[in-house]
Amino acid sequence: xxxxxxxxxxxxxxxxxxxxxxxxxxxxxxxxxxxxxxxxxxxxxxxxxxxxxxxxxxxxxxxxxxxxxxxxxxxxxxxxxxxxxxxxxxxxxxxxxxxxxxxxxxxxxxxxxxxxxxxxxxxxxxxxxxxxxxxxxxxxxxxxxxxxxxxxxxxxxxxxxxxxxxxxxxxxxxxxxxxxxxxxxxxxxxxxxxxxxxxxxxxxxxxxxxxxxxxx
Amino acid sequence: xxxxxxxxxxxxxxxxxxxxxxxxxxxxxxxxxxxxxxxxxxxxxxxxxxxxxxxxxxxxxxxxxxxxxxxxxxxxxxxxxxxxxxxxxxxxxxxxxxxxxxxxxxxxxxxxxxxxxxxxxxxxxxxxxxxxxxxxxxxxxxxxxxxxxxxxxxxxxxxxxxxxxxxxxxxxxxxxxxxxxxxxxxxxxxxxxxxxxxxxxxxxxxxxxxxxxxxx
Numbered sequence: 001x002x003x004x005x006x007x008x009x010x011x012x013x014x015x016x017x018x019x020x021x022x023x024x025x026x027x028x029x030x031x032x033x034x035x036x037x038x039x040x041x042x043x044x045x046x047x048x049x050x051x052x053x054x055x056x057x058x059x060x061x062x063x064x065x066x067x068x069x070x071x072x073x074x075x076x077x078x079x080x081x082x083x084x085x086x087x088x089x090x091x092x093x094x095x096x097x098x099x100x101x102x103x104x105x106x107x108x109x110x111x112x113x114x115x116x117x118x119x120x121x122x123x124x125x126x127x128x129x130x131x132x133x134x135x136x137x138x139x140x141x142x143x144x145x146x147x148x149x150x151x152x153x154x155x156x157x158x159x160x161x162x163x164x165x166x167x168x169x170x171x172x173x174x175x176x177x178x179x180x181x182x183x184x185x186x187x188x189x190x191x192x193x194x195x196x197x198x199x200x201x202x203x204x205x206x207x208x209x210x211x212x213x214x215x216x
Numbered sequence: 217x218x219x220x221x222x223x224x225x226x227x228x229x230x231x232x233x234x235x236x237x238x239x240x241x242x243x244x245x246x247x248x249x250x251x252x253x254x255x256x257x258x259x260x261x262x263x264x265x266x267x268x269x270x271x272x273x274x275x276x277x278x279x280x281x282x283x284x285x286x287x288x289x290x291x292x293x294x295x296x297x298x299x300x301x302x303x304x305x306x307x308x309x310x311x312x313x314x315x316x317x318x319x320x321x322x323x324x325x326x327x328x329x330x331x332x333x334x335x336x337x338x339x340x341x342x343x344x345x346x347x348x349x350x351x352x353x354x355x356x357x358x359x360x361x362x363x364x365x366x367x368x369x370x371x372x373x374x375x376x377x378x379x380x381x382x383x384x385x386x387x388x389x390x391x392x393x394x395x396x397x398x399x400x401x402x403x404x405x406x407x408x409x410x411x412x413x414x415x416x417x418x419x420x421x422x423x424x425x426x427x428x429x430x431x432x
Contacts, residue, residue: 049356132355136355136356138404139348139352139403139404140352149404149407149409152408153409153411173422173426176409180396180397181393181396184399187355188354188355188361188365191365192361192365192368193365193369193392193395209389210393210430213429213430213432214426214429
């Protein structure tokens with residue numbers, strides 16, 4: 001039922017069941033045009049959601065012809081996953097650096113708690129342009145939901161492992177709530193439940209109150 | 217950028233800036249066909265999202281002609297808001313009955329806390345088929361986001377007013393988290409962060425742990 005509008009007016013879903021299966025380019029010129037294709041797909045996604053990422057639009061934006069795309073991936077579904085995997089790679093790099101930072105704080109300190117909050121809050125803040133359309137689309141696409149679910153559980157568990165205390169279930173639940181709050185903010189912004197709008201600093205302070213209440 | 221696919225392949229957004237402005241029918245036969253139109257719109261929405269709710273599809277489902285719809289509302293945008301307002305009326309009726317129930321419990325009791333959780337958790341559970349497409353669409357439609365925001369703040373405040381304790385900001389924040397958890401579950405289900413899947417009862421127990429930690 002859900003999907004993107006094709007030029008002929010029919011609907012199709014960009015994300016099929018398979019991962020991207022990219023046939024990686026080897027020649028410098030091919031590497032360059034493949035990179036332009038991924039950049040174009042990402043730009044269209046960020047500006048207009050998955051609905052805007054069509055083969056035609058990517059060709060126009062990247063200044064390539066359709067066969068150039070089809071030589072790398074099997075149509076729109078493959079291109080979707082290639083753009084997704086590239087974007088998620090950037091997200092995971094950011095996330096891992098915040099996890100690393102958090103692990104270097106003293107375990108039983110307030111700075112540990114703040115650093116664990118940063119892992120999810122700052123990662124999503126920095127990548128919100130990419131993550132917002134991904135999160136929105138995941139609510140109607142089973143494959144994407146499955147991938148998002150696996151990655152989100154790993155993130156929540158990694159955060160929970162960094163929290164002080166000796167109640168792993170409690171730690172997981174706290175991080176689950178942090179994750180949920182961050183996803184909600186990514187989707188609806190800081191003004192949805194606050195007249196004046198909650199700044200990012202205020203948001204992080206509120207998350208700290210949530211964590212401290214559950215760990216005391 | 218976002219919207220629904222029309223038969224000619226162009227994109228249009230079903231929700232304009234105005235409320236529905238329904239020209240209410242008076243004759244029994246007109247009342248009956250208008251009711252069938254709203255039922256059809258709701259059914260299409262629930263089964264296929266807003267993308268599926270087109271004038272053509274509603275005509276087919278409700279067995280009416282397009283002029284019958286246009287005699288009541290100004291096109292798809294008006295029909296969208298009429299279907300939305302009718303659905304939200306049902307949601308608010310459920311919500312108010314749970315608020316009433318909660319207000320009848322002793323303020324300083326555990327049953328008060330559970331009853332406040334029920335207000336948002338059970339209301340969303342009972343109306344999830346309608347609320348899921350609404351919530352999803354709100355992430356890309358400003359007017360809908362604004363209406364949802366106003367109604368959500370009122371709900372969170374009404375719940376906060378029922379909580380024991382004398383820290384109104386804390387009470388509001390707790391209910392904000394409850395609301396966020398419920399919206400997240402409506403969107404992504406009970407298996408997103410839990411391998412085995414969180415049942416509705418387990419979900420309510422987890423919400424109770426969140427509330428108790430913040431109110432102790």
